[in-house]
Amino acid sequence: MTEVEIEFEREKRSGIIAVGSYLFDAARRLGIEVEAECERRGECDSCAMRITTGVECLSETTEAEIKQLTAKRRKNGERLSCQTKIEKFGEILVMTNKKKEEEKPSEEEKSEAYRKEFEDFPLEKKVANLVQLEAITLGETFSFVINSPSLIVGKIMDVMAEFGLKLEDDAKKAARPVEHKTGHEAEDEQEEKAQENHTNENTQTPPKDKNAKGKKT
Numbered sequence: 001m002t003e004v005e006i007e008f009e010r011e012k013r014s015g016i017i018a019v020g021s022y023l024f025d026a027a028r029r030l031g032i033e034v035e036a037e038c039e040r041r042g043e044c045d046s047c048a049m050r051i052t053t054g055v056e057c058l059s060e061t062t063e064a065e066i067k068q069l070t071a072k073r074r075k076n077g078e079r080l081s082c083q084t085k086i087e088k089f090g091e092i093l094v095m096t097n098k099k100k101e102e103e104k105p106s107e108e109e110k111s112e113a114y115r116k117e118f119e120d121f122p123l124e125k126k127v128a129n130l131v132q133l134e135a136i137t138l139g140e141t142f143s144f145v146i147n148s149p150s151l152i153v154g155k156i157m158d159v160m161a162e163f164g165l166k167l168e169d170d171a172k173k174a175a176r177p178v179e180h181k182t183g184h185e186a187e188d189e190q191e192e193k194a195q196e197n198h199t200n201e202n203t204q205t206p207p208k209d210k211n212a213k214g215k216k217t
Helices: 023-029 063-068 071-075 107-119 123-146 150-175 183-203
Strands: 003-008 013-018 048-053 078-080 091-096
Touching (some): 013 023, 063 078, 071 078
Antiparallel strands (some): 003 013, 048 091
16 A cells, blocks of 8 residues: 555644655645754754654664664654655654744834844945845736736746746755665766866866976976
């Protein structure tokens, strides 16, 4: 079978998830918000979860998990959800970590804080921030879309959706653990790194010959 039953105890949500999915994605599909401070690269423990049932259905512990989780936490069943793939059929029971509740500042407080911070910026940084604020023109684009005929709206939305899905897919592939990459993907990644290193070597300025100036032609 290609699907598993998974339940998140704290949120009391359950569903059917396809084999090959990561715990991180499984939680998101069931409407559970998962933190990802390192953008799913296995460089933090913000997405850690404890597996209470169904450990045998999951992928082996990755190097990133060994680095981010202590032996005690791993023994207790904790895994990084961004690194843990569902590989076998069965039932999985998960307990997410309790989130720390932080008091969020009001919009006025954030505006005042930004104003004070902006005043201390050097001129170059002030200019850079003002340029970023030009992103407000994006609102004009959406205004154009809303006032366009339905056919044009459909075309534009299709292009935007396709572009967004491609970016999301590329980001997921880049963040995928090394242990889960296919041989072809690993070879492509190594080839790209080799080409980048070769380019950097060619662009380096050769050292000057100190004795060249004193030589006669």
